[in-house]
Amino acid sequence: MILVTGATGDIGRRIVRLLCQQQKPVRSFVRLSSHSNELEHRGSDIFIGDLRREKDIQKACQGVKYIISTHGSGNDSLSLDYRANIELIDQAKIQGVEHFVFISVLGADRGYEDAPVFKAKRAVEKYLQNSGLNYTILRPSGLASNLLPLAERFRETGLYLLIGEATNRTSIVSSDDLAKIAVDSLIIDDARNQILPVGGPEILSRDQIPKIFGRIFNKEPIVINVPLFAVDSVRNLLGFFDSSTQKNLGTFRTLLADEFFCTSEETSNLERIYNFQLENLESFLRRYLAT
Numbered sequence: 597m598i599l600v601t602g603a604t605g606d607i608g609r610r611i612v613r614l615l616c617q618q619q620k621p622v623r624s625f626v627r628l629s630s631h632s633n634e635l636e637h638r639g640s641d642i643f644i645g646d647l648r649r650e651k652d653i654q655k656a657c658q659g660v661k662y663i664i665s666t667h668g669s670g671n672d673s674l675s676l677d678y679r680a681n682i683e684l685i686d687q688a689k690i691q692g693v694e695h696f697v698f699i700s701v702l703g704a705d706r707g708y709e710d711a712p713v714f715k716a717k718r719a720v721e722k723y724l725q726n727s728g729l730n731y732t733i734l735r736p737s738g739l740a741s742n743l744l745p746l747a748e749r750f751r752e753t754g755l756y757l758l759i760g761e762a763t764n765r766t767s768i769v770s771s772d773d774l775a776k777i778a779v780d781s782l783i784i785d786d787a788r789n790q791i792l793p794v795g796g797p798e799i800l801s802r803d804q805i806p807k808i809f810g811r812i813f814n815k816e817p818i819v820i821n822v823p824l825f826a827v828d829s830v831r832n833l834l835g836f837f838d839s840s841t842q843k844n845l846g847t848f849r850t851l852l853a854d855e856f857f858c859t860s861e862e863t864s865n866l867e868r869i870y871n872f873q874l875e876n877l878e879s880f881l882r883r884y885l886a887t
């Protein structure tokens with residue numbers, strides 16, 4: 597049995613679909629409020645629980661041979677990015693799990709002081725590496741599926757909101773490729789006990805994204821570039837009312853302020869290990885955006 601957390605998320609959903617296509621036994625960890633009908637129809641077991649509750653994690657892990665941890669955290673990095681993953685790893689040891697795949701984030705090892713998600717992911721990476729379990733840690737850059745709602749807005753308005761430095765580089769990865777890599781990590785020897793940065797095949801500056809939208813919809817983009825200090829002002833203002841929201845926005849700010857891309861050597865290494873060609877952003881978007 598393969599347990600997938602975050603099974604209704606952008607990546608988790610794709611992982612469960614692939615596993616069901618391969619007729620592997622899957623248990624999707626979902627919340628009562630999650631939209632999980634599709635996963636059930638595809639043949640996945642559904643475990644209803646909350647990753648903030650240790651008891652739910654313990655029950656979900658019963659009889660499990662593999663775990664793919666792909667859940668996100670909203671505003672509660674401590675409970676979800678950190679504690680839930682530590683508990684999953686502890687339970688994996690108790691259950692004798694054969695392989696644990698953890699979706700981390702590119703830059704987790706850069707020591708960002710002000711970004712709770714990055715800190716939590718790095719702490720979990722270390723815990724997993726020292727656990728004695730077989731593991732694969734995947735560090736994705738931005739996911740292509742995040743851009744779909746922005747592209748739909750662009751289709752209607754021609755507008756693109758670019759916050760922060762326009763020339764910062766990124767290598768956005770196809771969400772379908774990341775899901776395939778996560779699933780294949782369970783069986784590929786070269787992926788065992790590796791930390792792998794996962795990016796798309798091209799390094800783009802952020803201002804190339806509206807140009808791609810423009811090509812897809814045959815529309816000249818109107819780019820509104822909001823400087824980073826505007827985000828800082830909002831963040832500081834929020835700090836007067838709610839310091840936890842201010843702290844959580846630190847992760848968002850880090851993502852906007854820095855560069856997140858994989859080198860060509862890193863993407864070639866991925867293509868070698870997983871034996872397929874990574875899809876570029878434009879191709880991914882064209883597949884999902886009926887024009």
Ligand SMILES: NC(=O)c1ccc[n+]([C@@H]2O[C@H](COP(=O)([O-])OP(=O)(O)OC[C@H]3O[C@@H](n4cnc5c(N)ncnc54)[C@H](OP(=O)(O)O)[C@@H]3O)[C@@H](O)[C@H]2O)c1
Binds near residue numbers: 648
């Ligand atoms: N998005 C990116 O650009 C990016 C980049 C690098 C790394 N990552 C990492 O990749 C992973 C997947 O990201 P994503 O964008 O696919 O995530 P997502 O779409 O935001 O999905 C989050 C998932 O976590 C579940 N979840 C949240 N709180 C939960 C709780 N208390 N109990 C049980 N389930 C809970 C959600 O369930 P509901 O459906 O009920 O909300 C959902 O299935 C995450 O670990 C993220 O940190 C993402």
